[in-house]
Amino acid sequence: MRRLAPQISSAAELIRSAVSCGRPILLRYNNDADGICAGLSIYCSILSIAGAASYDAKKLLRDYQNNSAIYNHGDASGDILLLRGISEARPLVVLVDFGANPESVDGLRSVKAEGAQLLVIDHHPPGADAVKLLDVFVSPWLARGGTSDYCAGLLAGEVAKELGLDAGRLQRVALTGDRSKLIQPSEEERNASLALDYLAETAKPRNTLSHCNSIFSDAKKLESTYGLAISKLEQARASIKALARTRQLPNGFTVALADISKMARDSSFPPKGKLTGALHDSLAPGIHGPLVTIGYGGDAINFRANAAARAAGFNASKMILELKEELPNAISSGGGHDVAASLRMNKGLGKIVLNEVLAKIERIRR
Ligand SMILES: [Mn+2]
Structure with missing residues (x-):
């Protein structure tokens, strides 16, 4: 700093x-x-x-x-x-x-x-x-x-x-x-951050900082916003595991795939990234070695990876950069961090990109 x-x-x-x-x-x-x-x-x-x-x-x-x-x-x-x-x-x-x-x-x-x-x-x-x-x-x-x-x-x-x-x-x-x-x-900080995530997706007609400020600075309002968020998130957590299919790749990676388009629409909570994160968190304790969780559907793909996947050579933001170069007409945007990232694709090209993503993970040499 x-x-x-x-x-x-x-x-x-x-x-x-x-x-x-x-x-x-x-x-x-x-x-x-x-x-x-x-x-x-x-x-x-x-x-x-x-x-x-x-x-x-x-x-x-x-x-x-x-x-x-x-x-x-x-x-x-x-x-x-x-x-x-x-x-x-x-x-x-x-x-x-x-x-x-x-x-x-x-x-x-x-x-x-x-x-x-x-x-x-x-x-x-x-x-x-x-x-x-x-x-x-x-x-x-x-x-x-x-x-x-x-x-x-x-x-x-x-x-x-x-x-x-x-x-x-x-x-x-x-x-x-x-x-x-x-x-x-702290628990308070965790709850407050979830409440703000919830406002980001759900405040109508649009979110504003004065609205966020009025909730963030009022313990009662913050608590009730957190309550709404956690109940939605728990509903999603309970049903998302059923959507996942996991694959074991020869290079030792486990890939979990879930079509989350029916559970996560635009401007609903939890959004696609958080839903993919929830799935990843629910799978990770039962998986030894590298795990990459992919939530896909509509025009987006969301990635989460564990520390073992990163150590074994998986890097989501680097992979997205490569995809943008290799498939410039398919990827409209994308980015993020090494273990959490997302990309958006042009209409109808989701399947091609998803297959390329899987092939790239398969090619990682440990
Ligand atoms: Mn940030």
Whole structure:
């Protein structure tokens, strides 16, 4: 974290200067607990310094949940129109927990061309072309020894602290939500992160940071949101194991496959990634050696792998990069971490990609 101090300070300075000059700020956060905590850190710290700077946050600050890992061109075009309507002053666009991957380059380029300043706080492996477009980039991958365990909420919390916010709890809940190795979470932190994950998927008509804040800062509301989340998750856990087919490969890998499209629809809880995680967690204790769990269906494939699979040479984010090169017309997006990742495919190509994934796991030489 000390190695990232210069970037963290620059990020705080960028926000402070946008607030003191009364410029419009658009904040997008990824749709999970880590993304929400990162978003809340920035959102609340802007509100906390707004008064002294007579910054009209109601007029000048906008927040949107980004329901994908990509800053796509369509969203960026919408943001440009919105920001132009708010003020003539140079806007600041802040993306947290996503936005520095190669798929986001088009979106980044279009807001940049409109004169926006760009701040990205993210812990996913970045792409060089995206990074070049950013005014400030806070990422553990910029520092020696950095890994995705240094999640977006942890980093954004450090930025928020420089702006005077007490962000410790947000940081811990973010680390918990992304299962970072840097934390041993308390039960309260675990429950809070699940409640935020639930809000990300279910808040209607759309999730907002002011809604999240009202729940996160009220123990009773948080408890009841957690109650809704855990009952949905337990229902899913009880039925998902029946959907899985496991295969033993000659190289020692066990692959568990489940068509989860009927259980996980868009904007339902638990979402596909969490459902795949739940299946993986229920299978892992009974499997010795490398295990890769694959939840597929619709246009998406979700991966989870155990430590033995990683040690034996499985790397989900590397495999997705290879697939993108080998099947450029089939993969629309994808990414994540070594043992947890997802990809989206173009319509009708799911089977081809899934077969290629299985072949790749089969070819891993231990
Ligand atoms: Mn994250």
